[in-house]
Amino acid sequence: MTPEPLISLRGLTKRFGGFQALHGIDLDVEAGSVVVLIGPSGSGKSTLIRCINGLVRPDSGSLRVAGRPVDLGDEGAWQRLRTEIGMVFQDYALFPHLTVLRNMTLTPMRRLGLSRAEAEAQARALLARVGLAHKAEDHPSALSGGQQQRVAIVRALAMRPKAILFDEPTSALDPETIADVLDVMRGLARDGTTMVVVTHEMGFAREVADRVVFMAEGAIVEEGPPAALFGEPRHARTKSFLSSLRPEALHA
Amino acid sequence: MDLLVKNLPFILQGLGMTLALSLTTLLFVTVLSGLLGVLATLRFRSLRVLVRVWVELFRDIPLIVNIFLVFFVAPLAGLDLTPFWAVTVGLSLWGSANGAEIVRSGLNAVPRHQWQSAAALGLKTWEVYGFITGPQALRAILPPFVGLLTLLIQATSLGALVGVGEFFKVGQIIVERTTMMEGWNPAFLVYGAVLVTYFVICSGLSWFGRWLERRLGRPQARPVPAAAASPAPAPQLP
Numbered sequence: 001m002t003p004e005p006l007i008s009l010r011g012l013t014k015r016f017g018g019f020q021a022l023h024g025i026d027l028d029v030e031a032g033s034v035v036v037l038i039g040p041s042g043s044g045k046s047t048l049i050r051c052i053n054g055l056v057r058p059d060s061g062s063l064r065v066a067g068r069p070v071d072l073g074d075e076g077a078w079q080r081l082r083t084e085i086g087m088v089f090q091d092y093a094l095f096p097h098l099t100v101l102r103n104m105t106l107t108p109m110r111r112l113g114l115s116r117a118e119a120e121a122q123a124r125a126l127l128a129r130v131g132l133a134h135k136a137e138d139h140p141s142a143l144s145g146g147q148q149q150r151v152a153i154v155r156a157l158a159m160r161p162k163a164i165l166f167d168e169p170t171s172a173l174d175p176e177t178i179a180d181v182l183d184v185m186r187g188l189a190r191d192g193t194t195m196v197v198v199t200h201e202m203g204f205a206r207e208v209a210d211r212v213v214f215m216a217e218g219a220i221v222e223e224g225p226p227a228a229l230f231g232e233p234r235h236a237r238t239k240s241f242l243s244s245l246r247p248e249a250l251h252a
Numbered sequence: 253m254d255l256l257v258k259n260l261p262f263i264l265q266g267l268g269m270t271l272a273l274s275l276t277t278l279l280f281v282t283v284l285s286g287l288l289g290v291l292a293t294l295r296f297r298s299l300r301v302l303v304r305v306w307v308e309l310f311r312d313i314p315l316i317v318n319i320f321l322v323f324f325v326a327p328l329a330g331l332d333l334t335p336f337w338a339v340t341v342g343l344s345l346w347g348s349a350n351g352a353e354i355v356r357s358g359l360n361a362v363p364r365h366q367w368q369s370a371a372a373l374g375l376k377t378w379e380v381y382g383f384i385t386g387p388q389a390l391r392a393i394l395p396p397f398v399g400l401l402t403l404l405i406q407a408t409s410l411g412a413l414v415g416v417g418e419f420f421k422v423g424q425i426i427v428e429r430t431t432m433m434e435g436w437n438p439a440f441l442v443y444g445a446v447l448v449t450y451f452v453i454c455s456g457l458s459w460f461g462r463w464l465e466r467r468l469g470r471p472q473a474r475p476v477p478a479a480a481a482s483p484a485p486a487p488q489l490p
């Protein structure tokens with residue numbers, strides 16, 4: 001018997017007003033695996049990833065995390081779930097009025113019950129891991145985009161999550177700093193962190209993903225290991241999307 | 253000078269009344285504004301509509317009409333308010349309508365992703381307001397809010413019209429009394445003193461507000477993004 005997936009979606013739908021953004025999504029994410037979501041703009045990738053932690057509330061369907069069903073209508077249940085599933089956004093969204101250290105200790109102290117000393121020790125260790133130990137006392141405005149995004153990643157890690165969701169973590173960054181952030185994410189993947197990543201970095205997807213999922217118009221068109229999906233896409237929709245990408249994006 | 257000494261107890265009493273009126277009003281307005289302003293940013297539509305109605309209703313009624321309304325209409329509804337409370341309630345209704353709007357727009361000016369990333373970390377709604385969006389909004393809220401409070405202190409002088417023996421009323425009485433009993437008109441002197449007193453109180457408050465702003469501004473030399481830096485316009489006396 002295969003173990004139950006860490007995250008499991010069945011028939012998930014979401015409608016914005018008159019617009020059906022997600023049509024019955026089924027998706028499984030195994031513990032320790034990296035799933036990369038790709039697809040054209042507006043295909044519902046952000047909506048889907050936000051439905052996994054309730055930043056967008058699905059209208060119907062089911063979501064199970066670590067074997068437990070999530071009550072989609074219960075804000076308290078979502079809030080508890082968010083302490084277990086981290087998220088990193090395109091625009092990093094550090095808290096500008098707090099130091100880097102405080103950004104990283106606030107929630108672990110409130111949710112995990114860590115003492116200030118424990119939370120700070122953990123934060124400094126995580127910062128050191130991404131080469132930013134010397135920035136602990138700074139405010140986010142003193143950091144570059146790439147540095148802020150690395151802090152955002154370790155801020156999520158500080159909650160010791162079961163999985164981390166990434167929504168285009170490198171799209172707002174300068175080309176020079178993208179590599180640093182991708183390196184950190186590669187490291188996480190090597191350590192067996194469960195990740196769901198929306199990205200346009202096809203090179204990263206090819207290298208790191210266990211499974212690539214291609215979405216279009218609010219539905220999953222096809223999915224498979226990167227070699228198969230990139231090498232021999234089955235659907236015309238997938239083929240035309242992949243061929244629309246710049247060739248260097250595929251082999252980076 | 254003689255005039256001042258003779259009327260000193262009377263003047264102090266009026267000043268005390270003005271301060272009491274101001275402090276109660278400021279307290280009510282601050283609490284109500286914070287509460288209504290936060291309610292207006294929650295995702296419950298009915299609450300937002302409720303606050304909208306409150307704001308539009310009380311903000312656009314001239315302040316003096318507001319006070320008269322409370323003073324003359326409340327008794328009809330079986331509420332027997334003293335002039336002091338009628339003025340406090342009237343000022344608080346108007347002040348909270350304006351204050352709620354300042355708080356609401358300050359909170360809404362905090363970029364949406366701040367809310368999202370705070371929620372995504374597992375913070376509860378009140379924690380997001382208390383630790384994340386509230387402190388960031390404060391910088392936009394403070395200047396117009398202190399302006400509103402200054403306006404309210406000035407507006408306590410409207411209490412004279414419904415018979416609250418506050419500072420301005422006391423000034424009026426002294427002028428009348430002296431004119432009648434001593435045969436000279438001290439209006440220039442008395443109203444001059446009244447003016448200086450209001451000026452001292454209100455500029456003291458403004459100074460406190462700027463001090464608070466500086467204190468809040470210090471730790472982060474962050475340029476506020478243009479979209480986020482649109483504080484509500486300071487309210488005007490209608």
Ligand SMILES: Nc1ncnc2c1ncn2[C@@H]1O[C@H](COP(=O)(O)OP(=O)(O)OP(=O)(O)O)[C@@H](O)[C@H]1O
Binds near residue numbers: 019046
């Ligand atoms: N809050 C919302 N209200 C209304 N429509 C929305 C909302 N959020 C997303 N949509 C719509 O849902 C569709 C899917 O949006 P989504 O952001 O999930 O796409 P995406 O695949 O992440 O695109 P991109 O690559 O541009 O980020 C779009 O048509 C978008 O306009």
Ligand SMILES: [Mg+2]
Binds near residue numbers: 047168
């Ligand atoms: Mg998106």
